[in-house]
Amino acid sequence: MIYIDLTRKDRLDESLMKAWGAWNKTLLKYIYGKDTKVVANLNEEEKEQIEFKIKGEYEDVKSYALALTLEAVYLRSYIEEGKNSPKTLEAKEKANAAAKDFTERTGLPWPFKD
Helix, strand or coil: CEEEECCCCCCCCHHHHHHHHHHHHHHHHHHHCCCCCCCCCCCCCCCCCCCEEEECCHHHHHHHHHHHHHHHHHHHHHHHHCCCCHHHHHHHHHHHHHHHHHHHHHCCCCCCCC
């Protein structure tokens, strides 16, 4: 079970940052699929289903879900259309905007970068 608590904004240490990256990577794997190795190796776990709970203010959780979803859209476009296609560049722009909003709203850094 992955448990993401966006209410604990006062605790941002190295172990939390490592867990934060792992949680996002796992959730993105289940959104995007297990067959990619282009942007990151997302094939470390072999479970068919993932259990997770996200706790926090409604707008924080909504912002996180949007940023993660738009990151997945960008990765799909990157694979299918190529890095420099207009569709991919537009998807990356939207993903970056959502990630920026999430970071500003929660104070947590977005763990995915080119």
